[in-house]
Amino acid sequence: MSHRLLLILAPAALWIALAPARAEGPAAGATPAEGLDGPAAFERMKTLVGTWEQREGEEAFVITYQLIASGSALVETYGPGTPHEMISVYHLDGDDLRATHYCAIGNQPRLLLDREASSPDTLVFSFDGGSNLDPATDMHMHEGRFLLHDADHITSSWTAYRDGQPAGTHDFTLTRRKD
Numbered sequence: 001m002s003h004r005l006l007l008i009l010a011p012a013a014l015w016i017a018l019a020p021a022r023a024e025g026p027a028a029g030a031t032p033a034e035g036l037d038g039p040a041a042f043e044r045m046k047t048l049v050g051t052w053e054q055r056e057g058e059e060a061f062v063i064t065y066q067l068i069a070s071g072s073a074l075v076e077t078y079g080p081g082t083p084h085e086m087i088s089v090y091h092l093d094g095d096d097l098r099a100t101h102y103c104a105i106g107n108q109p110r111l112l113l114d115r116e117a118s119s120p121d122t123l124v125f126s127f128d129g130g131s132n133l134d135p136a137t138d139m140h141m142h143e144g145r146f147l148l149h150d151a152d153h154i155t156s157s158w159t160a161y162r163d164g165q166p167a168g169t170h171d172f173t174l175t176r177r178k179d
Contacts, residue, residue, distance in 0.1 A: 036118040038097035052174040107133035109140045121148045136164045152176040
């Protein structure tokens with residue numbers, strides 16, 4: 001990985017929510033007032049299983065997705081095998097889709113799918129507590145957004161907070177690796 005990309009990724013060590021506006025109309029399996037429900041969103045996330053990359057010249061930043069525990073959890077690994085490797089685990093809690101991000105800076109923000117802001121092609125996650133952090137002062141991943149363009153292209157945007165305010169957003173434009 002290039003030093004420039006590490007300088008962008010390592011200090012923030014946060015990845016938060018994704019890209020553009022949500023699709024029009026209600027999500028499949030949901031009423032217009034509810035938006036997308038957690039089980040439908042989790043099924044959509046399961047389609048990400050595999051290896052994804054963002055190219056920067058000859059360098060590629062890799063993110064992998066793997067189902068574990070009989071398909072009940074999806075593990076997202078940022079920069080597998082690098083010094084700044086991070087993990088996010090997505091799972092259902094009843095009808096809620098939740099994520100815990102195990103950050104390279106040593107905290108573990110928890111996120112919850114924002115049902116009303118989400119659609120089948122745009123999944124929005126909001127901060128829902130965490131461990132080893134004070135959200136009023138500490139840097140942490142605070143919100144994220146996935147835009148699922150098609151089976152082989154996604155954009156994700158993650159916003160970090162520090163001192164209770166947005167401290168930067170990092171966008172990933174990822175393509176599924178065809179190995």
